[in-house]
Amino acid sequence: MLFLxxxxxxxxxxxxxxxxxxxYVPRRExxxxxxxxxxxxxxxxxxxxxxxxxxxxxILFPQEETLFYFKRYEPLERPKLxxxxxxxxxxxxxxAHGIQVLEDNFLNLEPVDVYFKRRxxxxxxxxxACSQFEDNCFCDSLGLGPDRLNGADAIIYDLRxxxxxxxxxxxxxxxxxxxxxxxxxxxxxxQVEKGEVPRRDPEQLPILSPEEYLALISEDKLWEKxxxxxxxxxxxxxxxxxxxxxDLQDVTYGPVGKRVxxxxxxxxxxxxxxxxxxxxxxxLKERWRQRFLHKFSYIPFLEGILGCTGCGRCIEVCxxxxxxxxxxxxxxxxxx
Amino acid sequence: xxxxxxxxxxxxxxxxxxxxxxxxYEKSSSxxxxxxxxxxxxxxxxxxWDPSASLNLATYLPRxxxxxxxxxxxxxxxxxxIILINEGQINREQxxxxxxPCRGLIEKRKLGDLEGVRLVEFRDVSFVLEKENQRRELNLxxxxxxxxxxxxYPAPVIYDYLIQGPSREGSKGFLEKxxxxxxxxxxxxxxxxxxxxxxxxxxxxxxxxxxxxCYCESCFVESSEPRWLQAAPEPVDNLIWLLTRVYxxxxxxxxxxxxxxxxxxxxxxxSLLAWANQSVFELFQYQPGLKIGEKPAxxxxxxxDPDFFWGGGxxxxxxxxx
Numbered sequence: 001m002l003f004l005x006x007x008x009x010x011x012x013x014x015x016x017x018x019x020x021x022x023x024y025v026p027r028r029e030x031x032x033x034x035x036x037x038x039x040x041x042x043x044x045x046x047x048x049x050x051x052x053x054x055x056x057x058x059i060l061f062p063q064e065e066t067l068f069y070f071k072r073y074e075p076l077e078r079p080k081l082x083x084x085x086x087x088x089x090x091x092x093x094x095x096a097h098g099i100q101v102l103e104d105n106f107l108n109l110e111p112v113d114v115y116f117k118r119r120x121x122x123x124x125x126x127x128x129a130c131s132q133f134e135d136n137c138f139c140d141s142l143g144l145g146p147d148r149l150n151g152a153d154a155i156i157y158d159l160r161x162x163x164x165x166x167x168x169x170x171x172x173x174x175x176x177x178x179x180x181x182x183x184x185x186x187x188x189x190x191q192v193e194k195g196e197v198p199r200r201d202p203e204q205l206p207i208l209s210p211e212e213y214l215a216l217i218s219e220d221k222l223w224e225k226x227x228x229x230x231x232x233x234x235x236x237x238x239x240x241x242x243x244x245x246x247d248l249q250d251v252t253y254g255p256v257g258k259r260v261x262x263x264x265x266x267x268x269x270x271x272x273x274x275x276x277x278x279x280x281x282x283x284l285k286e287r288w289r290q291r292f293l294h295k296f297s298y299i300p301f302l303e304g305i306l307g308c309t310g311c312g313r314c315i316e317v318c319x320x321x322x323x324x325x326x327x328x329x330x331x332x333x334x335x336x
Numbered sequence: 337x338x339x340x341x342x343x344x345x346x347x348x349x350x351x352x353x354x355x356x357x358x359x360x361y362e363k364s365s366s367x368x369x370x371x372x373x374x375x376x377x378x379x380x381x382x383x384x385w386d387p388s389a390s391l392n393l394a395t396y397l398p399r400x401x402x403x404x405x406x407x408x409x410x411x412x413x414x415x416x417x418i419i420l421i422n423e424g425q426i427n428r429e430q431x432x433x434x435x436x437p438c439r440g441l442i443e444k445r446k447l448g449d450l451e452g453v454r455l456v457e458f459r460d461v462s463f464v465l466e467k468e469n470q471r472r473e474l475n476l477x478x479x480x481x482x483x484x485x486x487x488x489y490p491a492p493v494i495y496d497y498l499i500q501g502p503s504r505e506g507s508k509g510f511l512e513k514x515x516x517x518x519x520x521x522x523x524x525x526x527x528x529x530x531x532x533x534x535x536x537x538x539x540x541x542x543x544x545x546x547x548x549x550c551y552c553e554s555c556f557v558e559s560s561e562p563r564w565l566q567a568a569p570e571p572v573d574n575l576i577w578l579l580t581r582v583y584x585x586x587x588x589x590x591x592x593x594x595x596x597x598x599x600x601x602x603x604x605x606x607s608l609l610a611w612a613n614q615s616v617f618e619l620f621q622y623q624p625g626l627k628i629g630e631k632p633a634x635x636x637x638x639x640x641d642p643d644f645f646w647g648g649g650x651x652x653x654x655x656x657x658x
Contacts, residue, residue: 030602031445031601031602032536032601032602053600053601054538063538063568063569064568064569064570135453136366228373229370229371229372229373231391231395231542231545231546231598232545233540233541233542233544233545233546233598234539234540234541234542235538235540235542235598235600237540238538238540238600239600247567249566249567249568251566251568260566260567260568262566262567262568262569264567265540268541270558317542317600319390319391319542319545319546319594319597319598320370320371320391321364321368321369321370321371321390321391322370323364323365325365326365
């Protein structure tokens with residue numbers, strides 16, 4: 001990892017080096033904040049970006065994606081893989097944590113997902129350390145922090161007159177070096193100067209071990225209690241930065257068609273409905289158990305990181321007002 | 337409305353009617369209300385009701401068909417219950433309706449930057465929010481949902497127990513101004529408006545799940561034989577979803593705004609729903625959810641029904657919501 005310090009004006013100049021990249025930043029459009037292509041001139045001087053309404057996963061794992069086209073009696077045809085280079089600036093450290101979970105699933109397990117891989121290789125993710133906590137976010141309660149590099153290629157720190165960049169991408173380091181007034185190799189991200197990072201007394205959340213959570217799998221009463229107000233929509237999972245479940249559907253027009261991958265949600269009954277009509281997760285109780293244990297037991301067990309980033313989007317959008325922080329506390333009460 | 341009145345009445349209803357559970361609201365950590373399922377009379381101490389509620393509780397009723405259920409009901413919820421009874425989804429005897437007065441519900445989206453603040457209290461015509469130890473008093477009327485601003489029946493239509501308190505005054509109930517504005521547009525402009533709205537949709541179906549009238553065990557969007565629309569959120573499929581839902585709700589929607597408040601992307605759902613309802617009213621002089629035993633407008637054929645579609649009938653010259 002390389003830690004670089006740049007004067008503010010030099011930082012913006014350095015971004016000019018990325019002319020072959022399309023620049024994406026969070027931008028407000030009405031009630032929503034979306035990742036949109038922008039020009040260098042339109043970047044805000046203070047480098048403050050609002051948190052995106054949806055999660056950042058869509059930049060690498062879009063809600064809809066064509067995997068191949070088919071035509072009767074003819075071989076399958078794969079669409080041209082997206083090779084546009086993107087520089088995504090202004091995401092949060094929690095977004096980068098989500099990307100890390102996605103990478104573990106799509107890249108580090110066989111078979112490697114070629115679509116995701118190509119996008120990831122063509123994308124430079126530069127996050128910015130949070131200048132303030134957002135409503136309902138709780139990364140600090142999970143032992144994570146608003147200043148972590150996580151799955152990003154680089155993270156930017158506000159050092160007042162200067163900009164600090166911690167980079168683990170060779171391309172980024174190489175291009176920024178010429179503009180930095182100081183740079184050094186670092187082993188540990190805690191060694192670098194981070195400027196003013198927001199701190200607060202985090203709400204203590206009792207996070208159990210993956211094994212302890214797994215032991216609660218048959219606590220029907222617990223899952224029933226938690227899921228009782230749930231409506232069974234997918235707003236939490238579609239906006240969650242770590243939810244990567246998808247469905248495959250064939251879209252046909254007579255003898256031709258395409259196979260499309262779209263987001264799916266474990267909160268839907270259709271998700272586990274079998275062709276026989278049997279549904280192994282017939283009610284919201286089983287679906288909630290799956291969603292919770294996947295994030296807090298299975299992903300930590302398989303990937304070694306928490307499947308929740310603490311971004312708080314699910315809390316914000318839940319039409320039934322279910323608060324994941326309270327769910328975490330409720331679950332811990334059942335610990336054996 | 338007094339908190340102890342609410343608590344004592346609910347407790348009384350719970351015991352007198354031998355309820356299995358009571359559907360109400362409780363305060364979340366932000367001070368805004370959220371739905372809660374109360375399964376014991378002791379737990380009712382937490383029950384609460386004010387304009388920060390959002391979800392229509394009747395949406396839970398079809399889940400508890402075999403149970404004796406109590407439910408807090410302002411006007412819209414009581415009307416939803418009537419429709420659910422009329423459509424054979426629940427039995428009247430199984431539901432105990434605790435009518436509550438309604439001053440309208442807050443549209444959290446209207447709070448904009450203030451979203452995420454803590455709600456401190458409600459006063460006569462205002463409410464107080466707190467953010468980083470700064471308090472602000474806001475006028476309630478300015479932050480009400482559009483559906484509530486044009487609500488025709490704020491007070492409960494039927495009830496078994498009634499909590500006393502002031503309700504909003506009812507208006508005509510069709511979001512008149514919005515519909516007028518939309519009617520003024522050319523058909524092309526109108527289509528463009530709804531296409532833009534549809535583009536926002538992520539098809540999470542929060543609207544459907546938050547709607548008491550969307551009780552189908554299997555929704556048309558889940559059918560794969562035939563497949564009415566693609567699972568992917570393509571703009572055209574989104575539009576099919578939004579429009580078909582509106583058709584399914586024409587003359588059945590009580591315009592509670594539950595779907596609209598549940599939408600994470602802020603899609604304009606109310607305009608089309610109100611429009612469809614207005615059409616049904618103009619054609620059949622029917623408003624849903626006012627009388628138990630009534631047949632739904634589109635579930636009954638009467639000889640005097642307008643027949644403009646075939647060019648004849650008794651309402652010559654009358655067009656549906658031009």
